[in-house]
Amino acid sequence: MASLPTERQRQIASFLRSESRERGIAPTQREIAERFGFASLNSVRSHLRLMEKKGMLNRLPGKARGLELKKRPVIGIPLVGRIAAGHPRLASEDEGEIVPVSPDLFPGSDLFALRVKGESMKDDGILPGDIAVMARQNDVAEGEIAAVLLDDEATLKHIYRPRGKVVLRGANPAFPDIVIRDGQSGSVRILGKYVGLIRTQGAAR
Known part of the structure; x- marks a missing residue:
């Protein structure tokens, strides 16, 4: 982190x-x-x-x-909105903010960032107010954390694919799984893979 x-x-x-x-x-x-x-x-x-x-x-x-x-090179990661670590909520397309970071902190060349809302990922250390850094890609491995667009709403979850369904699972037992069954999977789109976290002073502890 x-x-x-x-x-x-x-x-x-x-x-x-x-x-x-x-x-x-x-x-x-x-x-x-x-x-x-x-x-x-x-x-x-x-x-x-x-x-x-x-x-x-x-x-x-x-x-x-x-x-x-130190004189270190800096890159800018676009902060494109907010993402719910809880119940899905709409993430705005463009907040117009750039997050400056050292290029050796996060893997990948096509990165974007989302500010976290909600507490469903808190047991993974992802808290409200944190900035989740994502590598833009349309698929992730089983169990990895992804930013997922579900019926035009975005959420941050682990992704599992048991037979016949897609399961979006948080890291907080207070939040139930989101289960998408066959025939509904077309409403799910992966926006990117979670690659790291930036914690600002205003983030929850």
């Missing part, structure tokens, strides 16, 4: 960038603590550790000013 930087982490990155540009050196951890009012260096180290994990910077061991922001 990819995790977006918090507002504070973006502020720290901006401070690192401006200090390095204006002074020619990165700030120390103590200078970062003073700039943002952290009570201890442990808070600074925690932020820097998470920023390193998110691919925002390199920490050079043994150097007081050993902080180096």
Whole structure:
């Protein structure tokens, strides 16, 4: 799961960038603590550790000013609407928003994103407010998670194909399976395969 930087982490990155540009050196951890009012260096180290994990910077061991922001290529994934992880709901065709990500985070070249509503996939760690990243394709393997269009409504579910029917199954026992029997399967269209998740600050925990 990819995790977006918090507002504070973006502020720290901006401070690192401006200090390095204006002074020619990165700030120390103590200078970062003073700039943002952290009570201890442990808070600074925690932020820097998470920023390193998110691919925002390199920490050079043994150097007081050993902080180096990474210059990483970015691609934009179109956010095309909302998808229900619960009962099917209509996903809008185009919200006009682009989600910037590193190109090595998600496999596939034809990607799109949908914002999750509902809790039927919560046991798979997919929560309301999350951004589900999808690879555009019209079929998936048995049991994989897909964005599915069902009678003009979109939902995010595991797909199973027992004999004579299609079953859309969530990851929350409170939500029953959606069963499409023979003769109705033409109303089901796979929009894409789920390949990963971006969790924003506003997502449910």
